[in-house]
Amino acid sequence: MTTPRTIESAAAALRSGEASSVELTGEALERIAALDERLGAFIAVNEAGALQQAAQADADLAAGVDRGPLQGIPFGLKDILATKDQPTTANSLILDPAWGEGYDSVVSERVREAGAVIMGKLVLSEFALGAPDEEKPFPIPRNPWRLDRSPGGSSSGTGIAVSTGMVLGGLGTDTGGSVRFPAAYCGHSGLKVTYGRVPKWGCVPLGYTLDSIGPMARSAHDCGAILNVIAGHDPRDPTASAEPTEDYLAGVEGGVAGLRMGVPREYFFDHEELDEEVRLATEAVIDTLAGLGAEVVEVKLPHSDIAKEANTLTMLCEAFAYHRMDMGSDRWTEYGKAARIMIGRAALYSAADYIQAQRFRSWYAKQAARVMADVDVLVVPMTHEPAPAHKPPDINRRLTMPSYAGPFNLLGYPALALPSGFSSELGLPLSAQIVGAPFAEALLVRMGRAWQQVTDWHLQAPPDDAPGGEEA
Amino acid sequence: MPVPDNVEATVRALVDAAGLPVSDEEFQSLVDGYPTLRELVDKLYIEEVRYEEPALIFTPVPPAKGE
Numbered sequence: 001m002t003t004p005r006t007i008e009s010a011a012a013a014l015r016s017g018e019a020s021s022v023e024l025t026g027e028a029l030e031r032i033a034a035l036d037e038r039l040g041a042f043i044a045v046n047e048a049g050a051l052q053q054a055a056q057a058d059a060d061l062a063a064g065v066d067r068g069p070l071q072g073i074p075f076g077l078k079d080i081l082a083t084k085d086q087p088t089t090a091n092s093l094i095l096d097p098a099w100g101e102g103y104d105s106v107v108s109e110r111v112r113e114a115g116a117v118i119m120g121k122l123v124l125s126e127f128a129l130g131a132p133d134e135e136k137p138f139p140i141p142r143n144p145w146r147l148d149r150s151p152g153g154s155s156s157g158t159g160i161a162v163s164t165g166m167v168l169g170g171l172g173t174d175t176g177g178s179v180r181f182p183a184a185y186c187g188h189s190g191l192k193v194t195y196g197r198v199p200k201w202g203c204v205p206l207g208y209t210l211d212s213i214g215p216m217a218r219s220a221h222d223c224g225a226i227l228n229v230i231a232g233h234d235p236r237d238p239t240a241s242a243e244p245t246e247d248y249l250a251g252v253e254g255g256v257a258g259l260r261m262g263v264p265r266e267y268f269f270d271h272e273e274l275d276e277e278v279r280l281a282t283e284a285v286i287d288t289l290a291g292l293g294a295e296v297v298e299v300k301l302p303h304s305d306i307a308k309e310a311n312t313l314t315m316l317c318e319a320f321a322y323h324r325m326d327m328g329s330d331r332w333t334e335y336g337k338a339a340r341i342m343i344g345r346a347a348l349y350s351a352a353d354y355i356q357a358q359r360f361r362s363w364y365a366k367q368a369a370r371v372m373a374d375v376d377v378l379v380v381p382m383t384h385e386p387a388p389a390h391k392p393p394d395i396n397r398r399l400t401m402p403s404y405a406g407p408f409n410l411l412g413y414p415a416l417a418l419p420s421g422f423s424s425e426l427g428l429p430l431s432a433q434i435v436g437a438p439f440a441e442a443l444l445v446r447m448g449r450a451w452q453q454v455t456d457w458h459l460q461a462p463p464d465d466a467p468g469g470e471e472a
Numbered sequence: 473m474p475v476p477d478n479v480e481a482t483v484r485a486l487v488d489a490a491g492l493p494v495s496d497e498e499f500q501s502l503v504d505g506y507p508t509l510r511e512l513v514d515k516l517y518i519e520e521v522r523y524e525e526p527a528l529i530f531t532p533v534p535p536a537k538g539e
Binding site for chain 1: 483486487489490491492493494498501502504505506508509512513515516517518520521524525526527528
């Protein structure tokens with residue numbers, strides 16, 4: 001089996017003349033033609049546009065115009081990001097087709113200017129929150145490792161497409177783990193950025209104070225390459241940070257010697273629902289990085305279980321404000337079953353509950369800042385289990401499930417999901433998470449690089465004839 | 473806030489106040505989950521948070537217009 005391409009290797013191949021963008025794009029289109037009907041990654045493929053952009057990328061490189069490592073790279077955008085040349089649906093019948101028509105979101109514009117070849121718009125959970133719904137006219141996304149398992153959400157299509165080589169990189173959004181869950185379940189890297197690091201203008205909102213747009217790619221290095229293109233202030237997004245950006249790959253080979261890794265055991269490692277193999281794989285990440293010179297520091301981040309609840313409540317209440325006019329009309333059933341009941345449940349919270357969640361958020365942020373003053377990063381499991389069965393969500397069960405993603409959305413911290421192994425029984429990807437202080441993305445990329453230089457979990461690709469189709 | 477004795481009536485009132493045309497099955501699902509939801513929300517009201525300011529930002533200067 002050949003090693004799958006990364007953005008890093010493809011960018012080198014483009015510059016050495018070993019491959020052209022038209023060839024890379026042709027490979028990606030072949031993967032889409034072979035797999036997408038079964039895996040459901042794309043809402044819409046822009047074949048003609050992609051080939052045109054690829055030809056332009058090749059012509060530019062030949063003329064000495066080098067726009068950086070995304071130039072000529074097959075790339076995908078979650079269909080919640082406006083694109084001037086394709087409609088945007090948010091995977092929903094509800095979104096006004098006029099929204100996003102004829103213009104690019106900030107990030108669409110930036111990857112386009114960087115020369116990326118935009119292959120099309122990728123499937124998501126409805127409005128970045130719902131679940132696949134057989135009754136709606138959108139593809140049903142499947143886990144590329146086992147078709148009867150969830151690919152994770154909400155950036156499902158980006159996760160599937162990166163995992164299978166339909167694209168070499170893409171963008172997702174993360175409000176409660178939506179970049180990191182599909183990266184974890186599909187077996188590649190995904191970077192949830194600091195709140196405000198990447199402008200959101202032109203992205204359909206879910207939770208206004210939580211939403212972030214982040215890179216999804218096979219390696220941590222590639223996530224850094226994408227972040228170099230999309231990070232930075234834009235005045236059209238009032239929540240975009242003016243904090244200066246940096247070159248997120250400048251120190252990527254710096255290793256981990258001397259870095260202090262905080263390990264919060266409570267909740268993140270001792271929850272009764274935490275899968276033992278996930279825990280052990282995360283311990284292996286910690287041990288390996290310690291073997292490379294990082295120092296392990298036991299830390300306490302109390303009430304992280306409540307942080308998960310505060311994140312959920314905040315997300316749902318903010319989403320409900322956006323959706324209530326449609327939900328309270330005769331359009332209720334135009335929403336998918338999962339999205340409408342999950343968002344609509346916010347009607348059961350009070351305004352005081354929302355404010356209390358924000359008071360808890362202030363307190364939790366102080367606790368986290370205290371911890372981060374003593375360590376460089378936290379290392380925790382990304383998910384509490386490998387990809388669960390592909391079936392309609394039990395919304396009441398979700399209330400009590402642990403989430404190792406949500407607390408870091410509540411904090412606005414950056415977090416990098418990294419493949420950490422495979423489950424022994426079904427061969428499903430496992431994932432760990434390195435979490436940094438605000439705007440520490442470069443450090444996360446550097447640590448991810450160190451991990452991925454001594455492991456090759458991120459270079460594993462699912463078989464084209466993945467099992468589980470008979471039950472799916 | 474303790475879970476009310478009549479969960480169904482409480483959920484019905486909240487859903488109706490929000491104008492949500494939920495089906496009987498959806499309503500029952502909300503009723504079934506309500507005690508757990510309230511229990512989880514009530515955990516936010518912990519002593520440590522008693523004197524915290526909420527993490528809300530308001531600026532009297534309007535931000536740049538997006539569209």
